Amino acid sequence: MAFLVDITSHLNHLNAQLQGRDQTVSDLFAHMNAFQRKLVLFKEGFSFSHPNLAHFPACEEMRRDVPECNKTFHKYRADIETLQEQFKNRFQDFYAMQPQIALFTDPLSATVSEQPPELQLELCELQSDPFFQAKGNERGILFWRLLPESRFPLLRDFALSMASMFGSTYICESNFSTMKHIKSKERNRLTDETLFHLMQIGCTNIDIDIQSIVHLQERPQVSH
Template identity: 75%
Template sequence: EKRVFQVKWEVDYLFTEFKGKPMCLVCLETLSAMKDFNLSCHYNTLHKVKYEKYTEAARTALIADLKSKVHKQQQFFTRATTTQEAALMPSIFDINDHVEGKMKEVMHNCKYFSLALDDSTDVMDVSQLLRTVDRSVEVHEELLKMVPTMPPRARIYSTQCNSVANAYGGLDKLSAVVTDGAPAMQGRRTGFAGLLQQSGVNCPIMHCIIHQEALCAKKLNFNHLTDLVTKVTHLIREGNRSLSHRRCGRRIWGFTNAHLVRWISRGKCLERFFALRSQIPVFLGDSVRGDMSANCRKLKDTAFLCDMAFLTDITAHLNDLNPKLQGRDQTVCDLCAHINAFQRKLDLFSHLPNLTYFPACEEMGKSVPECEGVLHKYKTDIEKLQEQFKHSFLDFHAMQPQIALFVDPLSAAVSEQPSELQLELCDLQSDPFFQARCNEKGITFWGLLPECRFPLLRDFALSMTSMFGSTYICESSFSTMK
């Protein structure tokens, strides 16, 4: 047969070819394979009793009638689809024109804007997000454009600038650019950042704070542990097909439906794995085919379990930080505050063997007394993480004086501020009206300042408010579109 539709099937089994597959003219069911056996089974099971009485000319007339009904149905849906598309097209263009018009209106009225550029959202595109702030301190965040990442990098730069220039009119009010750190974005000579500075645009160009935090976390080198945990997890979930997965769901995880198990992240996986550290070797020995003795010995090794306990605890703390850096409507100041708080926590963590903040390590110390003599070695790993955090985020640390002024202008040292802001800052700190509102912070406080009295301070606040600190919204917007 060679998987080609046979003309005789039309007469014998009442089938026709539709889009390269056999389709029954009676029930319109499409079969996956063009095989005589499949078609005959379908006809003999469902339609033979009713249609075997039609022979020769009567059968030919029946086939012609069935085919005409199918053709009319297909024409009806084709006409309906075409009509709907024709009716929708003007509406789509109207919506597009309205959105584009509103975007240009927002950008025309804004005082400052910043750009977030993410080169890792897709293999074909750079996601370009715009954040604007107007004179009334109202913030807007909009997806401006998706542009191709085709070489050379100068083309990326020109495309980005042209898209802003067409929508806004130039880069005069660009307050900051934040990128995902890709070479096409951060390169000092041929990257977007380098070409932007060479063109005379003097604004902060920052590496996304979430990407930097993820790079810091990679400083913890426990590959020997994560590799084994990943391997055993895959063995449980997939290695022995669905049987061991279902058994594991009932026996270990406590679920009757194994698909309910969610391995949300490495941290969650480690927490669950550590909690089941005594049951997993038993399960591997009883339910997984193959020699699991080496894996079981490793999972019972005291040093390995101590490593797992430490990594479980420190990853839980990093996982607690990461969601705080995500979300909309966060200023650069908010993000820096989260990073600074975590660095202070690392100072507390370094006081090992105090295990107050390491519950898994504390549990290991109680259940296996010899672990207490091992846990102090992880102080070195915490110090490495501290050092990595200290040497990362340099672009944000350079903005610390501006951040301090934006967060608490009433307590800022006047002498340490730029000379053009000092006189207005003296007036602000001496005004009883604003002193009475010292509980107001951030954007809320700066919105109280009248532009006629504090034009320079208000201009500074608008510039800070307009800055992105991460490319989170670029990535989340792309995920939503997918």
């Protein structure tokens, strides 16, 4: 039970990291990589005759209260190995995309020969441009916004495709909750078009001065 409490705590922490807005596939991949490295550390800790329980506080407390339990902790190494295998199988798509994720995360350091042929020429120009070299401290979407579409059309399309990938269902679930709030039983006669516009307003991060927009209309529908 103590081991279950500790390992579940680590899984809950990972689950919280994978939620939230404004996370790209590369961010989620970083969280997954970090957790799998933690699993390697955990497995090594349970390999010794005197296990290292620094990251398992419930197990450490159990060892202090019942010292004879120390002889049984090594068996949880097999459980961690099983967890490693499950994560490897479940998230194998991430590893297949690793070159693309590396390119999206840090295009200035990406290996050109490992990228798709259609991107290689533009990538050579990008990595040789002193202006973009000076912007190397920018990361992710902030960097890709600097690229002019006329000069790097294929790289821009690539960045848009990576930025638009859904790494989790969090955004879908939160938007569904927004829709349920908008289309309540008191407003069940909203048309699909009006609902679409309300969803755009409800889900955007852009500050909108709705009052000013309403007052600019000739005959504003204040009931809406």
